[in-house]
Amino acid sequence: MKELLQKLTAAFGPSGYETNVRELILETIKNDVDEYRVDALGNLITRKGTLKENGKRIMISAHMDEIGLMVTHVDEQGYAYVTNLGGVRPLNCMSNRVIFENGTEGMLCARDLENGKIPALNQYFVDTGASSRENCEVKIGDPCVFAGNFVDMGDRWMSKTMDDRIGCYIAIEALKELKDSPNEIYFVFSVQEEVGLRGAKTAAYSIDPEIGIALDVTMCFDTPGLVERNLKFGAGPCIKAKDGSLVGTPWLNNAIYDAAERAGIPYQIEVLRGAGTDAGAIALSRSGVPSSAISVACRYVHTPSEMVDVNDVNQAIRLLVEFVSHEIK
Template identity: 50%
Template sequence: MKELLEKLTQAYGPSGSENSIRELIKSELSGYETKTDALGNLIIEKEGKQGGKKIMFAAHMDEIGVMVTHIDKDGFLRFDFIGGVNPYQLPAERVRFANGTIGVIGLEKIDKISDLNREKLYIDIGAESKEEAEKLVSIGDSASFISPFVDLGNRFVSKAMDNRSACAVLVKLLQNLPETDNHIVAVFTVQEEVGLRGATTAAFATEPDYGIALDVTATGDTPKGLTMDVGLGKGAAIKVKDRSIMVHPYVKEKLVELAEKNNISYQMEVLEFGGTDAGAIHLSRSGVPSGAISIPCRYVHSRSEMVDIRDMEAALKLAQAFCGADLR
């Protein structure tokens, strides 16, 4: 899974600009018939047997980034955030536009660190004038952050582990999906980072009986970090709640039952902030019992997100078990 994860994390794909990452995922699933809907979600369906339940697995393929809002007379770019971006982490970081243009994020002179905000930041693409900059970028162009993939043994570091690590799990699930009674709908969703938008339309269109979001979650295992009982290397995280959903009790209990029955390492996740595609799926139409299988991730929404391969493998095994589960 490491090689796939590296390819996926290094691909370009800020929210609203998922074409490149979608085509890469499609190339990994060449044995399947795929459909791209009006919003850009990539949808793959595998028929089950008559009487089986329809399960929607959703893994968002977009990443956080920035968008150009202004080009000044000297060729410097001002920008807005795409998704949840921490301005304190940005000075001297690099970004890449879809056409390959590279920029460095600069910071105006400030007197104290508390003055640092988005309005004090700019992107330097090496242009010497507005006219020169406009040959490379335009207002409304998006950029993703640049960060190499680093192998630390069982743990990997890169940008976009949120949510390419879960995309890798969903790809592997499809590549190794056994025959099941249940009808499986796998959706690589768009625009999750800006409001769960792809999952909203995909769930409405596919009408699942159950929804499972595959995503990352925060951890509480770093020095003086969050007070949270989730850590790297301890298994897949079974969500209980976040800001977008109170997980359906039956779905949560079924995931725990399957993990214990199949000797899959797991931990319970109560996330005090954020949300996943499950938040949109469970409110679709007249309601869809939904939950989430999460991959613990340190330093979420940074250029150095860290995940553990053992947690990814546990998430894959749990998703496989849910595919074949006897659901009421």
């Protein structure tokens, strides 16, 4: 199990460049699904089960892409300047290493560090060790991601891409465990979530689901200075009441709470002021889809050291299996 997550989190996959992640996932699940296809944007759309009496067509979405940076230009001295692919905060760029798809690694540093102010993203350059534009191993348009290994901390796991390889992992484990269900379940491994929920939009159009569920990370408010909020490690999966992209459909959330209670799984109700998940895009597909999200609390989101609680992850897998295995009303 852990070995799979280790591979998933290590795969290079900024928004729009998810091929490595998709190939790894497809290799892992192709014998466990009834059908699969890759659409024009690169979403991996898989189906498990067929619609039976009282069943529903459900879309479960976990995004394959991770936040990253893209080279805007390389100067004469060989420094590569960058722009963001998704929600990269300038503060989190300082003194971090990045890696490109061709294996080139570099140090992220900013041009102006005066006054202790956080530099804007366009002040940052990647030093790949090149001494000129000509001998620089990267060029305009090349994407890169934060470098950082998977770390097993016992009850907690840390990596640069828990957002959202942990969602992919939960989907994979759930679809492998899933036996009998009246529902027709589409497990989607989506692209380009971090740049605006783009893959889920086209996948939802083609699947035309009756219910949409995103699997993603959410904030964790149990570190010093943030303790006033409820989302924390070890208290179970989080069920989406609201974020910047979605108000979780109340009857659907009630059905998820019921599933959690049936199976004795603790859960938290998630209210975020901003942010969004694939559920926001699914909800607005075609004439509208009742949607929600099952999230895992994650510390240090969008840094190279995103951390999750192992028990929360396992409970999220159990909750998803329990929820989709039964008639949903």
